Amino acid sequence: MTYLPKPKLAHPDLPKNALGFTRRDYEGPISTLCAGCGHDSISAAIVRACFELDLPPHRIAKLSGIGCSSKTPTYFLGNSHGFNSVHGRMPSVLTGANLANRELLYLGVSGDGDSASIGFGQFSHSMRRGVNMTYIVENNGVYGLTKGQFSATADRGAKNKRGVANLDEAIDMVSIAIQLGATYVARSFSGDKDQLVPLIKGAMQHTGAAFIDCISPCVAFNNHDGSTKSFDYVREHNEAVNFLDVITGRDEITVDYAPGTTEVVRQHNGSLLKLRKLADDYEVTDRVAAMDFLEVRKARGEIVTGLLYVDPDAEDMHGYMQTHDTPFNAMGDDELVPGAAVLAKLNASLR
Amino acid sequence: MSPQDASQMVEAAGSTVPPLVAVNDFVVKFANVNGSGSASANQLFAKAILRMGIPVTPRNIFPSNIQGLPTWYEMRISDRGHMGAREGTDLMVAMNPQTWDEDVRSIRPGGYLFYDNTKALPASKFRPDITVVGMPLTSFTNAAYSVPRERQLFKNIIYVGALSALINIDPKVIEDLLAEQFRGRDKLIAANHKALHMGRDYALAHLPCPLGLTLVPSDKVGDRIFIDGNTAAALGAVYGGATVCAWYPITPSSSLPEAFTRYCERYRVDKETGKKRFGIVQAEDELSSIGMVIGAAWNGARAFTATSGPGISLMSEFIGLAYFAEIPAVIFDVQRSGPSTGMPTRTQQSDITICAYASHGDTKHVLLIPEDPNECFQFSAAALDLADRLQTPVFVMLDLEIGMNERLTAPLAWDDNRRMDRGKVMTAEDLQSGRAFGRYLDVDGDAITYRTYPGTHPTRGSFFTRGTSRDEFARYTEAGDAYQRNMERLLKKWDTAKTLVPPAIRTDAGAATKYGVIFYGSTSPAIPEALEIIAAQCDVVLDQLRIRAFPFGPEVEKFIDGHETVFVVEQNRDAQLRSLLINELETSPKKLVRVLHYNGAPITAEFIAAGIGAHLIPAPLREAAE
């Protein structure tokens, strides 16, 4: 396979965002994934989210591990730097990148094999550290790229294409993320763009570790009867707890809501999350309640989606570490090198 | 009189071997129990000797545990400046009953044993050919102090006091050191001074002061400083402009990031805001630490990690990615005897091969190999420059011997006009001016290509980083010819690296010789002494070449070509550097004679001399000598 540039036919009527970019400016070369693969829908949702948020593409860094899902950063945000790293290790690379320059927006894209199997440790620790990022797992329950073996998010008893059942308990990425300190946690479905796009936008506007588990069926290896990650199965079992609307700076903040059905969460960076409640007993800022709710609904066989938890006042890694406002990669000798006089003093103290 | 009475034993010793007599040239070894607070007393002792102008080279020998197991602190005192380890102990300070037999055995005939005779020991526990100096340390200390913690602390100072009388350490020097150590805490200073003199006075009154081993003030220390390699390397990273450090604790490397943290807290915190110009992450493992380093360096920060052999094994996949994707990364490998359940607290040079060729596919990496703390400092800063310049991982190869022991070393120097070499980075202005950008396109002919940091320019200069499935413009391709072109360019870059790394240092014998010796790293201090022994015993001189980096420059090939036989002295079993020489220079293996030391103890001049000497003396003569 070689690179297939997408014909850049900038249609004069294409709508432009505040920066004068069209949606095309956020796209990348043509995807080489299987036709109908859920991952491509997520790429499209990322493109739309960035376009709608008026993000300058070059201020986004997209990083991934290895897998079909991890290949997707090639196919969106063609004007952004990207990094296809090694299997399961995107979180550490992203953490390092984020340390070097706190001013960019970091988008980590991974698969369920990449993040729940080989990279479970790195996934977990990046959540603990509160790395300021949007971390999306494109979750299909299998290793697409190596042809359909079960991953660690496959449900126990789910059947593969040959009818063989998975023996191991599934890892529920959202529960783990909430438990380990992620401060924006959502689950969505690649087949529900209306739900997914605002969730991505909310994540990108969040300061702290934002995690989205996006169920994304693999049409080649895990979309059959007996699979619990197929389009049909997910549609049937999807229980959204809320519907999110992200209100950006230029939108009117005239939120009309009937108490009890809609709530507005103001994040401390100023962004507003407007949530239409679908499960009326769901309290999105209550971490313990969220974990409880997820367990109860999981036992009922439901796939709970929506914004599951947010801490609007979250800190990020730089906040915890109290790093300087200037990005490290912009610091020069004068700021970093203590100089000969200091060294002379040090020498004197070592005699 | 009890058998441990000093005067009696002196006579006993006299009847067999005359007691050793030496001035400013002997080995003192302290046998302690790990965690007993002896480390600072031992260090005080060493520093006092240094302050008298006499070179001392101390070595910590310690187990892989925190409390209770034996530790030793060995000090080689040498006015001639020999800093390599030496076999045998001249004065043993035996403070650990657990290792008594072994400790007594290690004393050279005619040597001295200082011990705590509070509890009587049977005569069979001693040797007739040594001088035994007993002092009732425990009962003496317990009589003076009642608080258990004080007893422990001051017992150490008391024995330092007694020893100062036994070998003529100037007590004023020790007093000054204590005053510096506890500056501002006058009570503590007074208490320490008191303990020091208690020990000293006891010794002067009751022990045979001075022993045959004595110190006289000298001027051989000069302006040298006393620092360990890990600390010096950490300072080098501060001066080299590193802002990101990600690490996972492992002996003997942990003290490097720990020192980096201390110095950053001291020199890199904004005075007004309290905000930090550094980010240090104790990662969850070595995979993560190297991943963070690569991510940070990809994004334009200077970043490093420090580890030891087991960590390098874990980092290998990432190291390959950094090699192929051409991302700077600095890795300090403080080598030890492997594996994890090996002898992690013993020294070795056994990661040369794994670092030189770390990872899958065709990879090879730049190694810098410092010989002492001063070079640790220099090479640390140089590695950060080289990694940026060459856009590749650079290893700094320390070992436990250099990393964790304080050494006399030339004062650290810095040129304020020096600027970080960030290598080939295109700026927003470069891109704006229309300069063509191909991430993997060799435009200068040195095979080093230009990179951009993410976020530089709104429409130009972005690229996608991946391993090798890409062309000169970082566009995805699996075409074989593109792969091969890239691999050949990487080889060419390797040639460029040869011109940038620190060259090997050659020291000629002064007379023509067909023999040469190659060595590196912590073997270095033992070499001059080894060559003195060889010259005296075999009447042969050798030219020397100290390797300081991989890849090898032309000077290495020239040195080998210029000698009939070249000894390669290393601290590993498999002659790893020798293999690199053979592999990279296609040198005839027959020419390169292995001299290998790998029991975990530092290499000695005697060992090297014997190893080389065995090849120099013709076989019949050797038999006759035996």
Ligand SMILES: Cc1ncc(C[n+]2csc(CCOP(=O)(O)OP(=O)(O)O)c2C)c(N)n1
């Ligand atoms: C160290 C290592 N082991 C194994 C592989 C092979 N491998 C490539 S992708 C993959 C699984 C990817 O699964 P997932 O992250 O779920 O992505 P998907 O393809 O399903 O989107 C594996 C095992 C590899 N690239 N590296």
Ligand code: SF4
């Ligand atoms: S194999 Fe599955 S995951 Fe991979 S591209 Fe095809 S459908 Fe998508």
Ligand SMILES: [Mg+2]
């Ligand atoms: Mg998958």
